[in-house]
Amino acid sequence: MKNNLSHSQAAEIFNKDEKRVDWHDETLWFVREKRDKSSHQIPGWELLRETASQIKNNVLSNMHHYLQEFEANALKNGIIVHWAADGEEHNKIVHSIMEKNGATQMVKSKSMLTEECHLNDYLSEKGIDVIDTDLGERIVQLRNEPPSHIVLPAIHLKKQDVSETFHEHLGTEKGNNDPQYLTEAARLHLRDKFLTRKVALTGVNFAIAETGEIVVCTNEGNADMGVHLADVHIACMGFEKIIPERKHLGVFLRLLARSATGQPITTFSSHFKKPRAGKEMHLVIVDNGRSTQLGRPDFRNSLKCIRCAACMNTCPVYRRSGGHSYHTAVAGPIGSILAPNLDMKQNADLPFASTLCGSCSNVCPVKIDIHDQLYKWRQVLVKEGYTPKAKTVAMKGMSAVLANPVVFDLAGKAGRFVMKNAPFMVNNGLNAWYKQREMPAPPTESFREWYKKNGTEFKEKDNE
């Protein structure tokens, strides 16, 4: 994905249409409220989160063991297992499976991993025709856009936008915005693809080490439809999708849909354990930076993520900047702690696209300390030299004055230090504070000056 604009620049453009921002914010806040209602109906919700967190902590600490166990069991089940060190190797493996089967067409259900690896671009360069079958993903695919949200890929679009896109690509009536009409058109269009494609690719929500099976959660049933009609099933997963035993699955299934959309459970939770007779099932297990992240003590537990997007829906910054402002496959708070691991330079702006309000950490079903990690990434990015030099110079000057009360006092007398140096006061002609906000009115005296006249110990002195 191109990163021509920083988050703040892209967000500023997104904010030019304030009514649309309001609509985007309210739509996602509605999802957050649905999540609140459904999670608050479960008395043991907080215990469930804690349990999930501990299961995932155990997985992260024993990853090598569980991956080997999972692979052995998957092989026993007749699944062909591939390992990919990075996105490129993942893409090559998928392409080689296509070539081996003489296939040039594929249906694909939702997989954020393939977005992360830019599989669609890779395959299309090789002449492979990929059809995304998740409705939201199909809409953005037709528009040649990436998903703006990991669960609701087309949440940035209104029905009018979808109508125009379908009119252009699927020949629906111009100006017909009726959701039922549009969905029916998508259904007919996709039905034809399902029936004619011989290879189906799916993501993986959970990979169970004990049984060697994978579980895929969808609301549209498109993963099942694709797999059941194809000769070859390719499932792609980041290695952190592992859970130890089947009994743990219930913990995650109860958390996932409630956190994502407020549903008690996804419509389909499909278990894939072995290929059907005469068919092939492949599994591609991908690292792509995950080992590196696992080796970073401050950031390793970001790998607990189950991709529910609750942190996006609750994030006041995400809701008002739109997913594309994050210029990564996974947007929002979780994306901002995952992306710098893959490329610090490209993604140095993202950990700063937050007020550190902490709501993300509170909704996270596996208790990732997202906002603390955003703070920690800021420290890393500064130390590694990925912040503007002018900022470093200003910060050094500021910290020197604040460390020295005598200088601070002098600076204060010479015109109030904070007034000159607070971020909202820096008057460089482009004062970002003043653009849409008044500055605080300066008082006649500071608290310090008042205290010198009125503080108990000064009054005592006066009385002596």
Added chain:
Amino acid sequence: MKIGLFIPCYVDQFYPNVGIATYELLQKLGCDVRFPMKQTCCGQPMANSGYEHLTQGCDANFVANFAEFDYIVCPSGSCVLHVKEHLHDEKNEAASAKIRKSVFELTEFITDILKVATIEGNFPHKVGMHISCHGQRGLKLSQMSELNAAPFSKPEQLLHGIKGIEIASLNRKDECCGFGGTFCVTEEAISVKMGKDRIKDHEEQGVEYITGFDMSCLMHLEGILRREKSPIKTIHIAEILNSK
């Protein structure tokens, strides 16, 4: 019980009335409170920008100013949270550890340490409470809407003894206002939009004042309110609690 009054740098210079109200309120509650004159800043502006490694001097100065006190009280949840989580002084780590444990935000100091349940005063106005994130989700001054847990609010509890006050119920109880330190200028568009949206919620409830326990958030909201020529005013909770 010796109490050190920690007044954030921007409150000292822009909002002396908040410092005065805090000082007077603590005295009214019978506290022996002093303001160490050589305090400067807690270092949060640098740390949140990724420059925590430049805050050693600031930290050492903070420790030198506040080591002698039994408790340190401050009318800002955000600054208190920063001290609690990040204050270190290699040369005096024992003193920093003690300070990290004994620094309190004003309202939690009153409810949890002084064990005062409510405060008498007079403020006959409709008020909206802005729950600042660091005080709420960091210091847990009030229950967080994300959690499935029993509600409480230390600051609101204190307001219940104020005569004439009417506390508005907001549509979004604890959404961030968008101040966020340097975020307010580096992400100007989003920061202002978040502030405007918070204000709209308060407007819809017909409040006369927006109050809270963090002046930085209120300063940001005040900046937008004044630009919009809104009749709504901002006021720190210490000023309401210190009303006569």
